[in-house]
Amino acid sequence: MNEKEWFIEIFEDRTAFSVRYDKKLFDKQSDFQRVEIFETQAMGRVLILNGCFMVTEKDAFVYHEMLVHPAMAVTREPKKVLIIGGGDGGAVTEVIKYPHVDSVTLCEIDPMVVEACREYLPEVSAGLDDPRVEVVYRDGAAFVQERPNQFDLILVDSTDPVGPAKILFEKSFYQWVMDSLREGGNAVFQTESPFFMEDVFCEAVKKLKKVFGSQSVHPYFATIPCYPGGLWSFCLCAEGFEPGQAAPEVESLRYYDRRVHQAAFAAPVFVKEMLR
Numbered sequence: 240m241n242e243k244e245w246f247i248e249i250f251e252d253r254t255a256f257s258v259r260y261d262k263k264l265f266d267k268q269s270d271f272q273r274v275e276i277f278e279t280q281a282m283g284r285v286l287i288l289n290g291c292f293m294v295t296e297k298d299a300f301v302y303h304e305m306l307v308h309p310a311m312a313v314t315r316e317p318k319k320v321l322i323i324g325g326g327d328g329g330a331v332t333e334v335i336k337y338p339h340v341d342s343v344t345l346c347e348i349d350p351m352v353v354e355a356c357r358e359y360l361p362e363v364s365a366g367l368d369d370p371r372v373e374v375v376y377r378d379g380a381a382f383v384q385e386r387p388n389q390f391d392l393i394l395v396d397s398t399d400p401v402g403p404a405k406i407l408f409e410k411s412f413y414q415w416v417m418d419s420l421r422e423g424g425n426a427v428f429q430t431e432s433p434f435f436m437e438d439v440f441c442e443a444v445k446k447l448k449k450v451f452g453s454q455s456v457h458p459y460f461a462t463i464p465c466y467p468g469g470l471w472s473f474c475l476c477a478e479g480f481e482p483g484q485a486a487p488e489v490e491s492l493r494y495y496d497r498r499v500h501q502a503a504f505a506a507p508v509f510v511k512e513m514l515r
């Protein structure tokens with residue numbers, strides 16, 4: 240595999256995932272990370288941060304629909320939404336599909352990610368142009384700490400727990416997120432791979448349960464082809480939510496609907512065991 244034609248993400252020096260590319264569209268070092276975008280036949284355009292797959296045009300809809308719609312289904316008409324990370328704009332593009340949302344704040348630490356995705360991933364980042372959206376270039380942990388009792392829904396769409404994203408997997412950050420929710424507000428965190436980041440996943444669930452309460456933290460799953468191991472986890476933190484409860488029907492999405500909603504909260508046996 241010659242590196243002039245293949246982008247290769249090497250994960251922990253033991254496994255790799257690769258895609259052949261036709262052209263490298265963007266390659267710059269920001270204050271926080273290396274930002275690359277490739278044109279590929281198999282997965283469309285692909286955003287890479289510090290050598291890791293972040294978003295591909297092929298499977299972005301799975302990740303962004305599953306980060307956003309389960310929480311939208313169980314939160315009473317959220318009006319003020321905060322997204323931490325998510326600089327590709329994909330989560331914003333899903334949130335603005337709800338007319339009852341008054342404002343979406345995207346708190347992304349790296350302006351270069353937003354600029355590159357606006358230019359090269361126009362469909363994924365389309366929601367950034369909605370008049371209800373405000374983009375803030377700051378550390379999400381500092382931002383949320385200063386805003387107690389402000390949001391109805393907080394979505395944490397971070398990179399892996401290294402560098403600036405490390406704090407987004409700390410218990411203190413989870414507490415600041417909870418404190419920043421209004422009465423009846425909920426939060427969702429992307430909590431990594433149960434296959435290849437078992438410790439990170441289990442630690443996140445444990446810390447979230449300490450902050451939000453053991454009955455209010457609900458892991459759920461989806462398969463994201465470009466992420467290490469495919470199977471990916473999220474945690475919905477919502478008081479009073481019962482995973483078995485039916486979700487309202489949502490039309491015209493490409494991955495999520497009320498059947499997928501219910502199935503997503505059914506943890507595979509090996510995951511239930513690791514969380515026991």
Ligand code: SAM
Nearest residue numbers: 324325326347348349352378379397398403404
């Ligand atoms: N869906 C991807 C995943 O699951 O790995 C993440 C998408 S998005 C590109 C992740 C974003 O989090 C990056 O743009 C990164 O700059 C941002 N980020 C990392 N740490 C952050 C922090 N402390 N505050 C705000 N944004 C942060």
